Structures are given as structure tokens and as C-alpha cells.
Amino acid sequence: MELKEKLLSSFIALENQVDIDSQVHDIRSEAIKNFEVMGFPSKKMEAWKYTSLNKVLKHDYSIFPKKEAALEFKDVKNYFLQDIDTYKIIFVDGKYSSHLSETTHDKIDVCLMSSALTHEKYKPVIDAYFNKVAVEDGMTSLNTAFSREGAYIHIPKHKLADKPIEIIHFSTSNEAAIMLQPRNLIVVDENAHVQIVERHQSLASHPVFTNSVTEIFVDKRAYVDYYKIQNDNEEASLVDNTFIEQQQESYCAVHTFSFGGDIIRNNLNFYQKGERIDSVLNGVTILEGKQHVDHNTLVNHIEPNCESHQDYKGIFDEKSTGVFNGKIIVEQEAQKTNAFQSNNNILLSDNATINSKPQLEIFADDVKCSHGCTIGQLDDAALFYMRSRGIAEKEARALLMYAFANNVLENVKIPQLKSRINKLIARKLGVSLGFDL
Amino acid sequence: MDIHSVDMNQKQQQLKTVSHQTIDILKVMAYTEDDLKKELETKEYEYGFYTDIESDTFPVGLNEEIVRAISKKKEEPEWMTEWRLEAFKVWVAMEEPEWANVKYEKPNFQDISYYSAPNKKPKYDSIDDVDPELLDTFKRLGISLDEQKKLAGVAVDIVMDSVSVATTFKKTLAEKGIIFCSISEAIKEHSELVKKYIGSVVPTKDNFYAALNSAVFSDGSFCYIPKGVRCPMELSTYFRINQAGTGQFERTLVIADEGSYVSYLEGCTAPSRDENQLHAAVVELIALDDAEIKYSTVQNWYPGNAEGKGGVFNFVTKRGICEKNAKISWTQVETGSAVTWKYPSCVLKGDNSVGEFYSIAVTNNYQQADTGTKMIHLGKNTKSTIISKGISAGKSQNSYRGLVQINSRAKNARNFSQCDSLLMGNDCGAHTFPYIEAKNKTAQIEHEATTSKIGEDQIFYCNQRGIDTEKAIALIVNGFSKEVLNKLPMEFAVEAQKLLEISLEGSVG
Numbered sequence: 001m002e003l004k005e006k007l008l009s010s011f012i013a014l015e016n017q018v019d020i021d022s023q024v025h026d027i028r029s030e031a032i033k034n035f036e037v038m039g040f041p042s043k044k045m046e047a048w049k050y051t052s053l054n055k056v057l058k059h060d061y062s063i064f065p066k067k068e069a070a071l072e073f074k075d076v077k078n079y080f081l082q083d084i085d086t087y088k089i090i091f092v093d094g095k096y097s098s099h100l101s102e103t104t105h106d107k108i109d110v111c112l113m114s115s116a117l118t119h120e121k122y123k124p125v126i127d128a129y130f131n132k133v134a135v136e137d138g139m140t141s142l143n144t145a146f147s148r149e150g151a152y153i154h155i156p157k158h159k160l161a162d163k164p165i166e167i168i169h170f171s172t173s174n175e176a177a178i179m180l181q182p183r184n185l186i187v188v189d190e191n192a193h194v195q196i197v198e199r200h201q202s203l204a205s206h207p208v209f210t211n212s213v214t215e216i217f218v219d220k221r222a223y224v225d226y227y228k229i230q231n232d233n234e235e236a237s238l239v240d241n242t243f244i245e246q247q248q249e250s251y252c253a254v255h256t257f258s259f260g261g262d263i264i265r266n267n268l269n270f271y272q273k274g275e276r277i278d279s280v281l282n283g284v285t286i287l288e289g290k291q292h293v294d295h296n297t298l299v300n301h302i303e304p305n306c307e308s309h310q311d312y313k314g315i316f317d318e319k320s321t322g323v324f325n326g327k328i329i330v331e332q333e334a335q336k337t338n339a340f341q342s343n344n345n346i347l348l349s350d351n352a353t354i355n356s357k358p359q360l361e362i363f364a365d366d367v368k369c370s371h372g373c374t375i376g377q378l379d380d381a382a383l384f385y386m387r388s389r390g391i392a393e394k395e396a397r398a399l400l401m402y403a404f405a406n407n408v409l410e411n412v413k414i415p416q417l418k419s420r421i422n423k424l425i426a427r428k429l430g431v432s433l434g435f436d437l
Numbered sequence: 438m439d440i441h442s443v444d445m446n447q448k449q450q451q452l453k454t455v456s457h458q459t460i461d462i463l464k465v466m467a468y469t470e471d472d473l474k475k476e477l478e479t480k481e482y483e484y485g486f487y488t489d490i491e492s493d494t495f496p497v498g499l500n501e502e503i504v505r506a507i508s509k510k511k512e513e514p515e516w517m518t519e520w521r522l523e524a525f526k527v528w529v530a531m532e533e534p535e536w537a538n539v540k541y542e543k544p545n546f547q548d549i550s551y552y553s554a555p556n557k558k559p560k561y562d563s564i565d566d567v568d569p570e571l572l573d574t575f576k577r578l579g580i581s582l583d584e585q586k587k588l589a590g591v592a593v594d595i596v597m598d599s600v601s602v603a604t605t606f607k608k609t610l611a612e613k614g615i616i617f618c619s620i621s622e623a624i625k626e627h628s629e630l631v632k633k634y635i636g637s638v639v640p641t642k643d644n645f646y647a648a649l650n651s652a653v654f655s656d657g658s659f660c661y662i663p664k665g666v667r668c669p670m671e672l673s674t675y676f677r678i679n680q681a682g683t684g685q686f687e688r689t690l691v692i693a694d695e696g697s698y699v700s701y702l703e704g705c706t707a708p709s710r711d712e713n714q715l716h717a718a719v720v721e722l723i724a725l726d727d728a729e730i731k732y733s734t735v736q737n738w739y740p741g742n743a744e745g746k747g748g749v750f751n752f753v754t755k756r757g758i759c760e761k762n763a764k765i766s767w768t769q770v771e772t773g774s775a776v777t778w779k780y781p782s783c784v785l786k787g788d789n790s791v792g793e794f795y796s797i798a799v800t801n802n803y804q805q806a807d808t809g810t811k812m813i814h815l816g817k818n819t820k821s822t823i824i825s826k827g828i829s830a831g832k833s834q835n836s837y838r839g840l841v842q843i844n845s846r847a848k849n850a851r852n853f854s855q856c857d858s859l860l861m862g863n864d865c866g867a868h869t870f871p872y873i874e875a876k877n878k879t880a881q882i883e884h885e886a887t888t889s890k891i892g893e894d895q896i897f898y899c900n901q902r903g904i905d906t907e908k909a910i911a912l913i914v915n916g917f918s919k920e921v922l923n924k925l926p927m928e929f930a931v932e933a934q935k936l937l938e939i940s941l942e943g944s945v946g
Contacts, residue, residue, distance in 0.1 A: 046536070332863060347878040350845055356873040358884070365860035365890045373884040375843075375875045 031144035038138035061179035113150035147183035155192035173204030248274025283312040287320035294323035316352040341371035524641035524651030623659035657687035662697035693728035722757030738773035745803025748775025761787035782811035785819035800833030809839035814847040823854040829865035
């Protein structure tokens with residue numbers, strides 16, 4: 001059975017498990033109809049020109065995992081942040097794992113989507129925010145139709161999340177092939193502050209296909225710092241759809257570190273709905289093998305006096321493929337916008353490919369917008385300089401690549417996370433450098 | 438025709454003075470800001486006259502019969518007729534493209550006359566034989582043949598309503614072995630060359646408009662530069678749509694044989710009309726080993742009036758192929774047309790070949806332009822440079838769309854792209870859609886794009902020094918476009934500069 005048909009019939013099964021009289025279910029029914037019409041994206045669509053999901057879609061995925069896998073803390077300890085206390089929302093095969101998690105309802109809500117969707121207490125927030133900024137494309141509609149579980153984070157006015165929040169999705173070898181559709185809602189009220197680290201990790205060698213949707217609402221003067229770590233094995237594919245709505249004077253930064261996976265597609269969309277907003281989009285991509293990473297970003301400047309900064313760096317080896325498709329829209333009202341976008345790439349092999357499509361659509365005249373894109377190699381003169389000073393070629397190359405990615409890394413504001421990412425990069429480049437990266 | 442003749446007379450009167458000025462300017466080459474001011478006073482589209490020459494126009498509509506009839510009319514050989522019919526079949530199966538960032542009412546292709554020729558079409562041996570009324574037209578265009586002869590030594594091939602009417606300097610060129618004639622003449626007299634190269638760079642199947650053009654093209658220019666010859670003068674073609682309800686489909690084929698050099702100019706105008714006219718041309722350039730082709734265009738089709746009514750739809754396919762060590766350089770100044778859809782491209786097939794693209798696109802009122810280039814790097818050590826300047830004013834939309842593709846065998850390929858946009862006013866838009874695809878690790882690609890407006894401080898600086906705002910803007914726009922204007926042959930650069938001013942006239946807010 002085709003995956004699309006399977007999903008459509010699974011929806012009927014889902015209806016037996018959830019409250020079909022709720023408002024949320026109306027949204028689900030609407031979304032499945034939408035998905036039925038649109039289906040999966042194909043290469044014929046401009047936004048998917050360089051990424052084909054065909055390879056991913058041909059597997060026979062199980063949609064609802066049957067039993068909960070037992071996962072011991074010591075087995076997965078390495079995937080958590082070390083030396084720092086965090087809130088944790090952990091899912092195993094799409095199911096919430098209570099003994100691995102650490103949630104809270106003390107002043108802030110860090111809990112589950114499933115309880116938020118069913119408990120009366122959360123209804124005002126769900127009514128106001130659920131599915132309000134997500135667009136109606138095929139993949140997002142599919143997720144909306146099956147939205148049941150995920151992370152729910154609500155930081156009320158003037159509150160500060162006292163420690164970072166980790167959201168980790170594990171998949172195990174319980175099922176042959178599994179499709180996961182987590183749905184996250186993050187609402188950060190006025191003057192509130194939060195740091196979030198998200199990670200998808202497959203522990204099995206079976207194919208895993210994750211279609212994740214995250215909606216983030218950043219109210220006035222709120223502060224959100226979001227890190228996505230994508231270092232999965234070669235059987236795991238991910239379509240990550242993130243939608244962010246910002247109100248005036250707020251700050252939101254999303255840092256995406258893509259080091260592994262089969263096919264990864266990041267749809268990152270920012271909508272600036274107030275004045276003096278700052279949005280930051282950073283990315284480091286280091287790939288080898290046949291990995292494929294597609295960054296598709298949109299920053300929509302709607303109101304005046306806002307800023308956006310995009311900085312994506314990529315290093316591509318062997319047969320890997322990198323895609324960057326960045327779009328900045330400056331609407332007519334959005335005068336005095338400063339929007340910057342830069343995409344720098346290094347190709348290490350003749351079989352690696354880079355497709356870059358940085359786009360600007362500008363309807364206001366008093367703006368400063370620029371984008372830059374480069375594709376090149378490591379500087380021979382710099383390599384020679386280091387080698388003539390006794391640094392081996394491999395280390396010298398690694399140093400240069402590390403330096404290339406460094407200005408993105410410097411923006412990581414959780415020191416423990418920064419050293420973790422540094423270690424990942426060092427391992428990725430196959431070196432141990434003489435200093436603590 | 439009658440409707441036009443009344444106000445046309447008036448306009449013609451006015452325009453005569455303008456065109457004389459033009460010539461004066463060409464002579465003296467001292468073009469001051471005051472001259473500009475004087476010119477700006479004639480705000481109307483200055484080439485908006487209509488020439489009353491009886492013309493031979495086909496009935497509207499398109500079918501196989503019409504294609505055959507065009508071919509027969511042109512006294513073409515059998516293979517050409519077959520080639521056209523083949524293209525027609527392809528075209529019928531194709532759909533009009535919609536991906537471009539432009540909005541317009543699609544032309545009804547059955548509502549256009551596909552052939553219109555000035556009626557008294559004799560074969561001219563010298564300029565003196567040309568219909569005096571036609572000559573007068575050219576004079577008004579500001580490209581008077583005699584003047585051109587004396588001043589610039591430019592050989593001109595004029596295509597009016599798709600039919601080539603005069604080719605000047607043919608004899609001088611023939612001495613060097615250069616063939617410069619209309620394409621229909623070339624089909625008859627140099628059929629082996631045409632047969633070999635036509636459709637080799639832009640195949641009939643390439644796109645909707647290329648297929649349409651291949652089926653119905655009525656004329657165009659043909660140029661062949663023999664081995665090792667450096668063409669001693671600029672070759673030039675002037676296109677004009679005259680008759681109402683006609684589409685212009687010309688075909689240009691330029692072949693530069695090994696080690697040769699040619700600089701080719703192209704200009705276009707059309708009379709002001711309320712309905713939209715269609716222009717779908719195909720230009721193919723072939724630069725063989727070590728050859729160089731420089732192709733400059735000043736496109737000034739009627740852009741429609743200030744309310745966006747009328748104007749020419751300009752859907753053009755231009756492409757060149759570079760063999761070993763060859764170089765193709767496209768320079769364009771786009772100020773006219775209601776809708777432009779144009780991507781002069783280079784296929785860098787041979788090792789060490791070079792492609793260049795310099796463009797200024799100006800849009801005002803309701804004009805829409807979606808223009809850019811494609812650089813396809815196939816050979817080793819190939820280089821390409823893209824400099825694109827977009828200026829949008831009024832309620833216009835201006836897009837740059839470009840592709841840089843480095844194939845896996847293109848070792849040491851190098852590209853530099855720069856797209857700058859200048860916005861004047863708050864109702865216009867500037868867009869950039871670059872596509873960059875690299876498959877070789879030795880590739881070096883840089884792409885930069887900026888969007889800005891004319892700074893208040895810049896204008897203030899000029900005002901302080903006694904330059905009024907209107908002139909200050911002209912000065913700044915000129916500076917903004919300098920990199921591209923510098924690439925044009927001198928006579929053209931003056932005309933282009935003037936066009937820029939006129940196109941932007943009144944848009945200063």
C-alpha cells in the first residue's frame with residue numbers, strides 16, 4: 001500500500017482513539033482533507049526542486065507504534081546534555097517516557113501536548129495558539145491531522161525558565177520501520193525567557209521518518225533561544241517544519257546543527273508581526289556519505305524597523321548534497337528593515353553537490369537588504385602556512401574548517417552545549433586538536 | 438490608421454526636433470545636464486509614431502497553413518519549411534510558462550497576425566533606392582542611415598515589422614568575407630551555414646516562445662565572421678513593430694568562426710498602442726575556438742502608458758555557445774516593454790571559455806521585468822561574470838533570475854555575480870532569485886546582492902553643491918549603472934544613458 005493511502009486509512013484508526021468532538025479534532029479533519037488533496041511534495045514544486053522524498057516514502061512505515069520500548073537511562077545518557085541540569089521531555093518511538101523525563105508545572109508549564117490537548121486548564125492557550133501559524137502545505141497538514149503528542153511549553157508573562165529545556169525523540173528497533181509525527185507548541189509570553197534544545201535520535205538500524213511541526217509564539221520583549229541538533233544515523237530522515245510568530249521587540253534565534261541523517265529537510269519560517277523585532281537564523285552543516293540536507297528558510301518582514309540575520313555554513317564531502325533555499329520577503333509597510341543573509345559552502349569532493357537559492361523579495365524602498373553566497377575550497381596558502389609550522393595536513397584542514405564554522409558556534413549561549421557541539425565537530429572531522437574546542 | 442494619423446502628426450512634429458537633437462548629441466558627444474533637462478520636457482514615449490507605409494499583412498491566427506504560407510512567402514527551401522512545421526508541432530503540445538515573477542493577461546495566439554511586411558519591398562542596392570518615407574522613419578528613430586554612416590561607421594540591418602528592409606555597408610563587409618544580411622536571404626544564399634547552426638543553441642523544443650518563434654519567424658539578421666577576421670565596424674540591427682495587431686518574431690544567428698571578433702548591437706522600438714503587442718525573438722550566438730562575440734542590446738519597446746495600458750510583451754530567448762578559449766559578452770539596457778522575460782545565457786562548453794553578462798533593467802509605472810542570465814559551465818577553467826543592476830520606480834516590479842551551474846567536469850570554474858537593486862518610491866518591488874548549483878570541488882562561486890534606495894545624505898550632498906534634486910538623482914542613477922554602461926559601445930552608451938533618464942522621469946518622490 002502506498003504510504004499516502006496508508007496514512008489516510010490510519011486516520012480513521014486515529015479517530016477511534018481520540019475525542020472526536022473537540023475543536024482540535026475539527027482542525028485534524030480539515031488537515032487530513034488538505035493532505036489528501038496535496039499529498040507529499042514532489043520535485044516539481046519549486047520549493048522542493050532539489051530534494052526528493054521518493055526514497056524515504058517507499059518504506060512500509062508503522063504509523064502507530066504498538067508497545068512502549070524499555071529504555072534505560074544509562075543507555076541513552078550520552079545523548080543528554082552533560083554537567084548541566086535541564087528540564088527534559090523525552091519520547092521513545094513517539095510515546096512519552098516518564099522515567100526519562102523531568103517536567104514541571106511550577107510557574108512555567110513544561111509538559112506534554114497530549115495532556116495540553118485534553119485538559120480543560122490549557123484550553124485557552126490551545127484555542128489561541130494551536131495551528132495558528134503553521135501553513136497548510138502537504139507535510140504540515142499531515143502532521144496536523146495526526147497531532148496528538150509532542151512537547152508543550154508555556155512560559156507565562158515575566159517568567160524565566162530557570163534551566164534549559166531538552167526535547168529528545170528516540171526511536172528504537174521495536175518496529176521494522178517507523179514514522180513519527182511529533183507536534184510541539186511553545187508559547188512564550190511577554191518578557192519571558194527560554195532556552196530549548198531539540199534532538200532526534202535513532203537507536204536502531206531501521207528506517208525512521210520523522211515529520212515534525214513546531215509552532216513558537218514569541219510575545220512582546222520575550223526571548224527565545226532554540227537549538228536543533230541533527231546528528232542521526234543514515235537510516236533516519238527528517239522533515240522539520242518550524243513556524244515562529246514574533247511580536248514587537250522580541251528576540252528569537254534558531255540554530256540548526258546538521259551533522260547526519262539520510263535526508264533532512266528544515267523548513268524554518270519566521271513571521272514578524274510587530275516592530276523592532278530581531279530574528280536570527282544560524283546553521284552549520286557538515287556532511288559526508290550520501291547524506292542530504294536541505295535548509296529552506298523564510299523570513300517575512302511585515303512591520304517596520306525589524307532585523308533579521310541569517311548565517312548558514314556548510315562543508316560537504318564524499319557524495320553528500322547540500323541545499324540552501326533562503327527567502328526574505330520585505331512587505332510594503334516594513335520600512336527601515338535590515339535583512340542580511342549569507343550562505344558559505346566548502347566542497348571537499350567532486351561528487352558532492354551544492355544547490356543554493358538565496359532569494360530577496362522586496363516591496364519597501366527604505367531598506368537595507370543583502371545576501372551573499374559563496375562556494376569554494378580551503379585556502380591553499382593558509383594550509384601551507386600551517387604545515388610549514390609543523391601542523392599535520394589533516395589537523396590543518398580541520399582547523400581551517402573549524403574556523404570557517406566558528407562564528408556560528410560563537411552564538412551558542414549554553415556553554416555545555418557549545419562544548420558538546422565542538423566535540424561533535426572534532427569527531428566529524430576525525431581529529432583531536434590540541435586544545436579544547 | 439485614421440485614428441492615429443491626427444495626433445500622430447502632432448507627435449511627429451515634436452519628435453522630429455527630438456531626433457535632431459539626438460543626432461547633434463552624437464556629433465558633439467558633449468552631453469550636459471541641461472540637454473537632459475530639455476529632453477525631459479518631451480515626456481511622451483519618443484518613438485511612439487506610426488509610419489504610414491502600406492504593408493502586406495497576413496490574416497490573424499496560427500495553423501499549419503500559415504506556417505507553410507510564411508515559408509512560401511519567404512521563398513524558402515523545403516528543409517526550412519519542414520523545420521518550421523516540426524517546431525509548430527512541438528509548440529502546439531507545449532504550455533505557456535508561468536514560473537516567471539510577472540502577471541499579465543496572456544496573449545491570444547490566434548489573435549495575432551504572424552506576418553507583416555512593408556509592401557513595396559524591393560531589393561535595395563544602395564540607400565538611395567529606399568522608400569523615402571521609410572528613410573524618414575529611420576531618421577525619426579534617431580538612427581538615420583546617413584548619419585550613422587558618417588558618424589560611427591555602423592553597418593545597420595533594419596527589421597521593420599519582422600522584415601529586413603535595409604542592410605548597409607554590405608560591400609565593405611563583403612571585402613573581408615563577412616556575411617551580414619537578413620536571415621531569409623541567408624537561408625537562400627548560405628543555406629549550408631544556416632542549416633548547420635540554426636536551432637543548435639536554442640533547439641525548437643527549448644521553450645514555448647522559442648518553439649513559436651521557430652515556427653513563424655519572419656525575418657531577422659544573420660552574421661558570419663570568417664576565420665581570423667576582426668570585424669572592422671560595429672554591426673547593428675534595429676527592430677521595430679509598426680503595424681497594429683502584429684507580433685514580431687525575429688531570429689538572429691551570429692556565427693564567429695575560429696579566432697574572429699565581432700561586436701553586435703541591437704535596438705528596438707514600437708509605436709504607442711493601447712493593446713499589447715507580442716515580441717518573441719530568438720537569438721543564437723556561436724563562438725567557435727578563440728572567437729569573441731560582444732552582443733549589446735538597447736531595448737526600448739513601448740512600455741505602456743502611465744496607467745499600465747498597452748505596451749509590448751517581450752519574451753525573448755537568447756543564448757550563446759562558447760567553444761575552446763571563446764568569449765561571449767552580453768550587455769543589455771532594458772528600459773521598455775510592459776512585460777519582459779529574458780535571460781541571455783552562455784553555455785561555456787570549451788575549456789578556458791569566458792561568459793559575461795552586464796545588465797541594467799529599469800522599470801517604471803506598471804512595467805514588469807523578470808530578467809537575468811544562465812551560465813552553464815561545462816569546460817575546464819571556464820569563467821563567468823554577472824553584473825546586474827535593477828532600478829524600479831513607480832508601481833513596477835523588477836526581478837533578477839539567474840542560474841550558475843558548475844558541472845562535475847568543469848574543473849577550476851570561476852563565477853562572480855553581483856545583483857544590485859535600487860528602489861525609488863514605495864509602490865515598486867525588487868526581487869532576486871539566483872540559483873547556484875555546484876558539482877565540482879574546485880569551483881569558486883561568489884554571489885552578492887544588495888537592495889537599497891538613494892540615500893537622503895547623497896542627495897543632500899549634491900544639493901549642498903548646487904545640484905538640484907532631479908539632477909542629483911540622474912547623477913546617482915548614472916553612477917549606479919556605470920559598470921554596465923561602460924561596457925556599451927560609445928554611441929550606444931550615450932543613447933542608453935538618455936533612455937535611463939527618460940524612463941525614470943517623474944518618478945522622483
